[in-house]
Amino acid sequence: MSHPVKRRPRQADVARLAGVSPTTVSLVLNNRVGGNVRIRPETRQRVLDAVARLGYVADPAARSLAGGQNRLLGVFTFEAIFPIQQRDFYYPFLVGIEREAGRLGYDLLLFTSSTGTDGKRRLYQRGNNRLRMADGAVLLGNEENKQELSRLLAEGYPFVFVGRREVPGGELSYVAADYTTATAQVLAHFFAHGHRRVAYLAHPIETESMADRRAGYRLAHRQAGLEPDPGLLFQRPSTEITATWLHELRAQGITGMVTEMGEHVPALMAAIHAAGWSLPRDFSLAFLGDPHLNDDHDDLPRDCTTFTIPREEMGVQAVRLLTQILSNPEGGGPRRLTLPCRFVPGSTVGPPPPSPGR
Amino acid sequence: MSHPVKRRPRQADVARLAGVSPTTVSLVLNNRVGGNVRIRPETRQRVLDAVARLGYVADPAARSLAGGQNRLLGVFTFEAIFPIQQRDFYYPFLVGIEREAGRLGYDLLLFTSSTGTDGKRRLYQRGNNRLRMADGAVLLGNEENKQELSRLLAEGYPFVFVGRREVPGGELSYVAADYTTATAQVLAHFFAHGHRRVAYLAHPIETESMADRRAGYRLAHRQAGLEPDPGLLFQRPSTEITATWLHELRAQGITGMVTEMGEHVPALMAAIHAAGWSLPRDFSLAFLGDPHLNDDHDDLPRDCTTFTIPREEMGVQAVRLLTQILSNPEGGGPRRLTLPCRFVPGSTVGPPPPSPGR
DNA sequence: CTGAAAGCGCTTACAG
DNA sequence: CTGAAAGCGCTTACAG
Numbered sequence A, B: 001m002s003h004p005v006k007r008r009p010r011q012a013d014v015a016r017l018a019g020v021s022p023t024t025v026s027l028v029l030n031n032r033v034g035g036n037v038r039i040r041p042e043t044r045q046r047v048l049d050a051v052a053r054l055g056y057v058a059d060p061a062a063r064s065l066a067g068g069q070n071r072l073l074g075v076f077t078f079e080a081i082f083p084i085q086q087r088d089f090y091y092p093f094l095v096g097i098e099r100e101a102g103r104l105g106y107d108l109l110l111f112t113s114s115t116g117t118d119g120k121r122r123l124y125q126r127g128n129n130r131l132r133m134a135d136g137a138v139l140l141g142n143e144e145n146k147q148e149l150s151r152l153l154a155e156g157y158p159f160v161f162v163g164r165r166e167v168p169g170g171e172l173s174y175v176a177a178d179y180t181t182a183t184a185q186v187l188a189h190f191f192a193h194g195h196r197r198v199a200y201l202a203h204p205i206e207t208e209s210m211a212d213r214r215a216g217y218r219l220a221h222r223q224a225g226l227e228p229d230p231g232l233l234f235q236r237p238s239t240e241i242t243a244t245w246l247h248e249l250r251a252q253g254i255t256g257m258v259t260e261m262g263e264h265v266p267a268l269m270a271a272i273h274a275a276g277w278s279l280p281r282d283f284s285l286a287f288l289g290d291p292h293l294n295d296d297h298d299d300l301p302r303d304c305t306t307f308t309i310p311r312e313e314m315g316v317q318a319v320r321l322l323t324q325i326l327s328n329p330e331g332g333g334p335r336r337l338t339l340p341c342r343f344v345p346g347s348t349v350g351p352p353p354p355s356p357g358r
Numbered sequence C, D: 001c002t003g004a005a006a007g008c009g010c011t012t013a014c015a016g
Helices: A011-018 A022-029 A041-054 A060-067 A091-104 A146-154 A179-192 A208-223 A243-251 A264-274 A311-327 B011-018 B022-029 B041-054 B060-065 B091-104 B146-154 B179-192 B208-223 B243-251 B264-274 B311-327
Strands: A072-077 A107-110 A136-140 A159-162 A173-177 A198-202 A233-235 A256-259 A284-287 A306-308 A336-339 A342-344 B072-077 B107-110 B136-140 B159-162 B173-177 B198-202 B233-235 B256-259 B284-287 B306-308 B336-339 B342-344
Touching: A011 A022, A011 A041, A022 A041, A060 B060, A072 A091, A072 A311, A091 A107, A091 A311, A136 A311, A159 A311, A173 A179, A173 A208, A173 A311, A179 A198, A179 A208, A179 A256, A179 A284, A179 A306, A179 A342, A198 A208, A243 A264, A256 A264, A264 A284, A311 A336, B011 B022, B011 B041, B022 B041, B072 B091, B072 B311, B091 B107, B091 B311, B136 B311, B159 B311, B173 B179, B173 B208, B173 B311, B179 B198, B179 B208, B179 B256, B179 B284, B179 B306, B179 B342, B198 B208, B243 B264, B256 B264, B264 B284, B311 B336
Parallel strands: A072 A107, A072 A136, A136 A159, A159 A173, A173 A336, A198 A233, A198 A256, A256 A284, B072 B107, B072 B136, B136 B159, B159 B173, B173 B336, B198 B233, B198 B256, B256 B284
Antiparallel strands: A107 B107, A306 A342, B306 B342
């Protein structure tokens, strides 16, 4: 036969068996001994024996209801958290989040129910913010809804974003990667090789992380005593990256390029090849660390000069930041942390070719 | 300035704002309308407006304590759910679990806090079964603790295992892959090519899924009118898979082999090569679908005859089964579902070579 | 050193 | 159609 749903033992059952009050059972089980609470060792032992005999387990729901917190950390993503495409996007973050949550004794609540009709996740669904289920939450996602973030912030719900985010109406807490320094480092690498005019191939959408990269581009120019030429900034779909275009760039004295988009890299390689050039002899190329790629950059041609994003560490630090906020809610404003990226020099950057442009 | 952590709104706040009783709020929010409960549409709307204005969401702890459900589905893995090694093991299951949970309006509760000192997850930690936080749970993992499973079953907690599992003291619900049929299909493939003596290279640990594969091996023999020779069953670490060993097998009339372990495949290929043989001319080989590998079997040599496991679908069905159990707890014993694998004929099985053994 | 009592935020008979 | 009240299983001041 099937197993009937036995009534599980409650604290009161333990108390009865041990001949003490429920209070005492709770005290023993929570190790509240010390201070003004003192339990006689034999009483304590009687309680523990009763617990063992009954196989008693405290109901976490009741416990958290009585105690205030439920030790649940929310994880909200604005896209499916386990995507089939781009399976590697969230994964490293989750590795870090899981590890740190486990270490700190929290469970993770993944908000998967809040999917809108468009496939995008919504924080506020039918006027219902499921985030409140957890003590606080870590939010991730490229296509976040700023309006919802503002509201969440205004409501005072404790959360940490993975990635720098700015919203109207307040400052939120985040753990970011230092794209600015990393990009500046890549550019400095070009300059050290003798390049002076390095094109910047930009993502069509200007997010915070893209803005940070562009700031790094300008920073490196200033540090090298160069004036960044606005004419070096390009936007262009992969399909329009051709040998002809590269020759045009060369005619403008451009000897290398950095790109924000991983998809551009293969197209650029192909165009360089089609131009009859070789890399890095005739043209130099670097990639500004796309979060959509693996840590090991499987999708990238080997050895492309780039930088890696400390995704796992960002997950760890986001959880740590969040728990700090939870344990000290009044502790002064947003918490922000910016972690360094790792520069990966490859073989795609070399000295510029001799050129009429210089 | 920073945002003070506002007290989160309670049902009573909503009731006050809407000018109704807490009962009415609860009724509206749980859609308990119908039967003898009838709420005037305008009252209902007032409640919903108040909910929206306050950003109210029911406390899951209180809700589950009061006997309701909290629409949280637990996901418990006996190993880290986002492992760094074998990152692909749980992933496809999670894709399915996430999708179906989202579709049904459940959130996912990942139990990451229950990590024992040995790195293994425990269901019962310090006398505390956190699973009770969720309405029910999907359990996964190769190295599950049978004793804990028995206890969970005896307690009547609703759960579904992904993978066939048998424990002493009862029958649990699961969603399994049909390894038996799949293995029989692979063997039939060998027999159809003319093989009569096919060795079976077994995993050192006899789990349910391994037992199913071996049952399929015997089944195929019976169906082909052959007597399975116990002498064809081997256990052997990768390091001891040598050309010498293969020659010994051949001397026993063995013309092909199936293996349970993915790690064996490269070793076998190497040994076949070292024996001066070519595949499948001199020896045939197939792999019995290791759950630790990708769906696309990146780790496997291309074109190895094998079968794939419907992991994503298993996740979907596990969630579906679980919610069925939740909505009808008394519904007669364990629910079990076995999904078919997909046979993938490769180029590693061909006719047996002419041999003195036959 | 230990217990009686209030209360955490909900749901659900039970009245009306 | 809606509300007053009990109760889910705990923890935590507060007494003694």
